[in-house]
Amino acid sequence: MITNIAITSVFVKDVDASKAFYLDVLGFAECSDVTLSDGSYRWCTVTHPSQPELQVHLTTPGPPHSPEMVDAINRALDEGGMHGLGLRVDDCRKTYDDLVAKGVEFIQPLEERPYGVEAVARDNSGNWMVLVEQHAFTPGDSA
Incomplete structure (x- = not known):
């Protein structure tokens, strides 16, 4: 029986730069980096301090995927069109302001939705x- 989700993978352009972003900008914690x-493969995961049981695997695209x-x-990453993570926040307006101050790019500003306040960043x-x-x-x- 499946008991939970333990790992999700996010494709990144550079593991070191992404690890720094997730740790320094988003406040995640390092879990593993092996x-x-x-030198053929790197396993790097980060977690959110309040949810250490869910690891986010930061990985560059490569084998076993085909070169195509x-x-x-990589094209989708370059275009900024890859889906990543949904992040729950306690104060979306404050988090938005904090991340903008850290240079994070938002592709959708703060919006009121029936389910809450939402913003989309990269x-x-x-x-x-x-x-x-x-x-x-x-x-x-309704929306």
Whole structure:
């Protein structure tokens, strides 16, 4: 029986730069960072301090994906069109202001939604990060 989600992967352009972004800008914590002795593979994960059981695997596109798939993923990252993480926040307006001050690019400003306050940013590799301050709602609430 499946008991939970333990790891999610996010494709990045540069593991070191992305690790720094997730740690220094977003406030995540390092979980693991291991490179095989021959340098062929790196396993780097970060976690949010309040949710250490969920690891975010930061990885560059490569094998076992085909070269064509690697190229497609890299193009999508370059275009800023990759989906990344949904992040729950306690105060979306404050988090938005804090991240803007740190140079984070937002592709959707703060918006009131039936389910709460939302903004969409990009990480330093172009992945979308949806920030949501959730409010009580019912599925029938309109936009």
